[in-house]
Amino acid sequence: MIAIIEYNAGNSRSVYNALRRLNCEAVITSDKEVIRNADKVIFPGVGEARSAMRFLRQKGLDKTIIELKQPVLGICLGLQLLCSYSEENDTLCLGVFKNRVLAFPSKEPVPHMGWNNFNKVDGALFDGIQPTEDVYFVHSYYAEISAESVAISNYMLDFSAALQKNNFYATQFHPEKSGDVGSKILQNFIEL
Amino acid sequence: MLKKRIIPCLDIKDGRTVKGVNFEGIRDAGDPVELARKYSDSGADELVFLDITATVEKRKTLIDLVARISEEIQIPFTVGGGIKTVEDAVALIRAGADKISVNSSAVNKPQLIRDLASELGSQCVVLAIDTKVVKSEDRVVIRGGRNVTKWRTLDWAKEGVSLGAGEILLTSMGRDGTKDGFDIGITNKIANEVGVPVIASGGAGSMPHFTNVFSMTNATGALAASVFHFGEIGIPQLKKYLKTQNISVR
Numbered sequence: 263m264i265a266i267i268e269y270n271a272g273n274s275r276s277v278y279n280a281l282r283r284l285n286c287e288a289v290i291t292s293d294k295e296v297i298r299n300a301d302k303v304i305f306p307g308v309g310e311a312r313s314a315m316r317f318l319r320q321k322g323l324d325k326t327i328i329e330l331k332q333p334v335l336g337i338c339l340g341l342q343l344l345c346s347y348s349e350e351n352d353t354l355c356l357g358v359f360k361n362r363v364l365a366f367p368s369k370e371p372v373p374h375m376g377w378n379n380f381n382k383v384d385g386a387l388f389d390g391i392q393p394t395e396d397v398y399f400v401h402s403y404y405a406e407i408s409a410e411s412v413a414i415s416n417y418m419l420d421f422s423a424a425l426q427k428n429n430f431y432a433t434q435f436h437p438e439k440s441g442d443v444g445s446k447i448l449q450n451f452i453e454l
Numbered sequence: 455m456l457k458k459r460i461i462p463c464l465d466i467k468d469g470r471t472v473k474g475v476n477f478e479g480i481r482d483a484g485d486p487v488e489l490a491r492k493y494s495d496s497g498a499d500e501l502v503f504l505d506i507t508a509t510v511e512k513r514k515t516l517i518d519l520v521a522r523i524s525e526e527i528q529i530p531f532t533v534g535g536g537i538k539t540v541e542d543a544v545a546l547i548r549a550g551a552d553k554i555s556v557n558s559s560a561v562n563k564p565q566l567i568r569d570l571a572s573e574l575g576s577q578c579v580v581l582a583i584d585t586k587v588v589k590s591e592d593r594v595v596i597r598g599g600r601n602v603t604k605w606r607t608l609d610w611a612k613e614g615v616s617l618g619a620g621e622i623l624l625t626s627m628g629r630d631g632t633k634d635g636f637d638i639g640i641t642n643k644i645a646n647e648v649g650v651p652v653i654a655s656g657g658a659g660s661m662p663h664f665t666n667v668f669s670m671t672n673a674t675g676a677l678a679a680s681v682f683h684f685g686e687i688g689i690p691q692l693k694k695y696l697k698t699q700n701i702s703v704r
Contacts, residue, residue, distance in 0.1 A: 273547070273550075273552065275521075275524060275548060275549065275550045276524060276550055276552070279524050279525050279550060280528060282525070283525075283528070308574070308575055308577065308578065309574070309575045310572075310575055368649055371645075371648075371649060371650050371651045371652070371672070371674060372649065372650065373576070373577050373620055373621075373650070373651065374456065375577070375620075375621065375651045375674070376456050376457055376458075376459050376499065376500075376651070376674060376675070377456070377457045377459070377499055377704045378455065378456045378457065379455065396457060396704045398529070398530060399456075400530070400552075400577045401577070402576070402577070402620075416455070417456055436530070438528065439528060439529060439530045439552065440528070440529075441494070441528050441529055442528075444528060445528060
């Protein structure tokens, strides 16, 4: 069973539907016990970093998340909140990944919105995925590249399309909205 | 490389897909969920659903429809039509919509854009602008083109972005339903100035029209309805053609 962490408005419904299409049992919850006891956890997110972090702290979910031992998948804002710091309203984040999250320059339209491919992909999440395949992004901030960047994409500059460290996985793109490629990536996560 | 987006638009009336010419003379074009699945499977990059008869009592129908679409398709979709409050928008996002589009209600109350952006994030807020040349000036129109507003199109687009809109859906009313091609002039003007993604809409009639809008403007998406609904242009065929024209598509 996969627990999808519910917080703020979010897009937990889309993630839930994507898992159901893969015949995977899932529950949308903000109950710490349910989250701790799940086989896997998905930490989705659409919204703004500062209010999301405030919400997580109020509910005590910040500690719950960083202490998880099962595979965890952060998506979009979920990835950014797992990083150390976000420039979005000067927000201290969860710090699972040491990467900082910075604002895109304004040379091209922001948000980076639409389908984009990878410079490179690596690791279990991307098993069977080619760098030339496209996934759906929508974000105005990006995580810097580090040794933990298992996928890199380019929009004006190179950024982390996915991060991985121990049991923590995260994608900047939305696998639940990325057609068959996204389904494959979610399937890879389910099979970890 | 970021790809240009091909976006079928489904106008919804009483739970069915419709498409008129110049917003009138409505014809029936099928079950929205079935069409949505077909487009998602054939390579559409996003979908837009515009509820053209949204009334309070029919809102529940729309929410149910959005929930069904979200269960069926694995690409992003925007829902618009009659969204007047943050509560309306949140209900649609909760049901599974990725973005909300506002048009007349934002013109009537610009603060709505700011409220939506602060509640849902800018990336969820699409400002739909209907534009028309009135006395040789690009002006924002509402109510299907019947009312000319005080806004010049570029000024309103910039105002909308400064209030928090994350994307502009720009429909040229003079072109809508004509199949004469996208309005390159106004699309270019807006896309060069606003700093957020712009979707061109109105006038798509042939595959070269898509080449033109992507090669001659900075629009990152192009929206069309009838050419897709009535099978005049297939999405796989359009994508293949655009690649031969060196337009980067998925």
